Amino acid sequence: MLEVQELTKVFGTFTAVDHVSFDAHGGEIFGLLGPNGAGKTTTIRVIATILGATSGTATVLGHDIHTDPEGVRRSIGVLTAEIGLYDRFTARENMRYFGNLYGMSGPKLEQRIDELVHVLDMERFADRRAGSFSTGMKQKVAIARSIIHDPQVIIFDEPTAGLDVLASQTVIAYMKDAKAKGKLVVLSTHDMAHAQALCDRVAIIHRSKLLSLGTTQALLEKTHASTLEQAFLNIVGEDAALQTERDREERHLADAAKKKRRRFGLRFRL
Numbered sequence: 001m002l003e004v005q006e007l008t009k010v011f012g013t014f015t016a017v018d019h020v021s022f023d024a025h026g027g028e029i030f031g032l033l034g035p036n037g038a039g040k041t042t043t044i045r046v047i048a049t050i051l052g053a054t055s056g057t058a059t060v061l062g063h064d065i066h067t068d069p070e071g072v073r074r075s076i077g078v079l080t081a082e083i084g085l086y087d088r089f090t091a092r093e094n095m096r097y098f099g100n101l102y103g104m105s106g107p108k109l110e111q112r113i114d115e116l117v118h119v120l121d122m123e124r125f126a127d128r129r130a131g132s133f134s135t136g137m138k139q140k141v142a143i144a145r146s147i148i149h150d151p152q153v154i155i156f157d158e159p160t161a162g163l164d165v166l167a168s169q170t171v172i173a174y175m176k177d178a179k180a181k182g183k184l185v186v187l188s189t190h191d192m193a194h195a196q197a198l199c200d201r202v203a204i205i206h207r208s209k210l211l212s213l214g215t216t217q218a219l220l221e222k223t224h225a226s227t228l229e230q231a232f233l234n235i236v237g238e239d240a241a242l243q244t245e246r247d248r249e250e251r252h253l254a255d256a257a258k259k260k261r262r263r264f265g266l267r268f269r270l
Ligand SMILES: Nc1ncnc2c1ncn2[C@@H]1O[C@H](COP(=O)(O)OP(=O)(O)O)[C@@H](O)[C@H]1O
Pocket: 011, 014, 016, 034, 035, 036, 037, 038, 039, 040, 041, 042, 043
């Protein structure tokens, strides 16, 4: 259902996704795993045609990101942190608005909205404005909105980040149900324990490269590990993991310094 071939994304001089290849199929929860900064979100944004690929390609149900981005967008439902909601709209109005963008309307759309309100347990707040919602409530609406068109391929980027246990369970139940219905669920997360509990197969991404690909079980056996976290550390080596953390801290400090300079520059001009 999803084929990724030598996908590469370069930002300036930095390669955020480096020749990544994998296939994922209907009826599975496929994990895109790796620490923060590994390149997971960028991979997803390129597959979702939000960003252009530098080289390589991906196809979703046979639709290629280069030649048929429209077909790709119709076939996938993507949840990422950047996609916001309209605060002045109620939960239902947000869903309706995005349903309209997918060409849905009338009783069929209303039925789909009702179904999602029920499945994602949003009855209590479905007719309230999104501006007053908690993180968990907002995330549920964002999820509902991303799958309003009932796509065959569902790509969730850190879907339970910031959610409480109950809201997380609702999202997890939805992913399991979609898998049971034969859909492909791609779950991108840095949370190895979470992935271990849910994923049939995983791709481990580290420093922009895919390091390992296979069933969760095979990966554990291959690395003589009992948890995916241990498997990850065995694959990259504990030193490398520490190095990643240092790199990340350094990038953060460099970014902060840049922002500060920018703010100062602005004040100076004023
Ligand atoms: N638009 C961009 N411009 C420059 N660098 C970017 C951009 N988007 C992401 N990056 C960098 O690419 C790397 C991978 O980021 P991302 O894909 O968000 O990783 P992950 O989702 O695995 O945490 C990070 O170092 C990030 O700073």
